[in-house]
Amino acid sequence: MPRLSPGLLRYAHISNPLLRLLLPVCRDVESARNELRWLQDHAQRLAPPSHSSQTWQTRLQVMVRQRATGKPLQYILGTEYFGDLEIVCRPGVLIPRQDTAASVAHLAQILQSSDSLPSRLRVLDLCTGTGCIPLLLDHLLSHSRDPPELQLLGVDVSQKCVDLAEENKARCQARYTEFARADVIAGGSSQAPSLLALLQDRASPQWDVLTSNPPYISSHAFVHTTARSVRKFEPKLALVPPPAGVSEIPADGDLFYPKLLDVADHVQTQVALFEVADLSQALRVASLVRDKGSWEGVEIWRDEPGAKDDSFAHVAQTMGDLRILGRGNGRSVVCWRDQGATWLGRT
Structure with a gap:
């Protein structure tokens, strides 16, 4: 600098x-x-x-x-805007980012324009933090022209996050969103119940849309490239996956994605949106999706997914027909199957 x-x-x-x-x-x-x-x-x-x-x-x-x-301004002022919502922020919980809001709003816009959504749409958000993702989806989808019946559930391993998400739910007057504590990583060291146990207790066998902004920064990147203010003030639990011992995953920042894909299969998700750190990680996660063999399609969204597509020949050469939408850095990996292809207009 x-x-x-x-x-x-x-x-x-x-x-x-x-x-x-x-x-x-x-x-x-x-x-x-x-x-x-x-x-x-x-x-x-x-x-x-x-x-x-x-x-x-x-x-x-x-x-x-x-x-x-270097203390983040959002922790001092106590809030940050996430789309149209003003979200309460506190130390110990990750601060919402505007590029995340752009991906969520773009997904909501596509779903709103679909004529084939089910009468009841169920959305599961994992690693929910402040609750910003399901709360924005609740806000946008419930105010669409012909909204479906909505059920949204945000899950986090941290009780501090769940408590803050509940506060934001009241602040945003969200009617269709609930929050619960559970551990997405089976066998994790936390005292939270496992995610699948939580869903079983709630008799929730199917979730149409799965979203997640998981910890995705590798331990090396956290030390060498993450901004000092982020390292010093924001919770490492929400940034870097927990140590997993020997792993076949080449980058330890990718730890959550195979588990998220397993969860998506288990709950019969039709559309999934996973946030990533950059284009390199997006390409790795897209490869995981394709290797899984249970998805019909996958694409990458940049920071501004609604902007005109950029052309990157080297991506087309290495990933075949993979589409990269928008402008900016790689931000999200979106995949779909069955009815989800129709909802997204990807048929």
């Missing part, structure tokens, strides 16, 4: 000493000014009306110093 010039730092300090503190983490003056404005608004909202301006100014200074250490 390039160093900031002394002249730029002096300019920021003269403008506002708090701006100078934010500049190293924001990297440019405009971004630092925006963050300072958001933090000031937040400090003023939190200050009791009867208190003097010194109260919110003191709070603002504390927030700016927290941000200067």
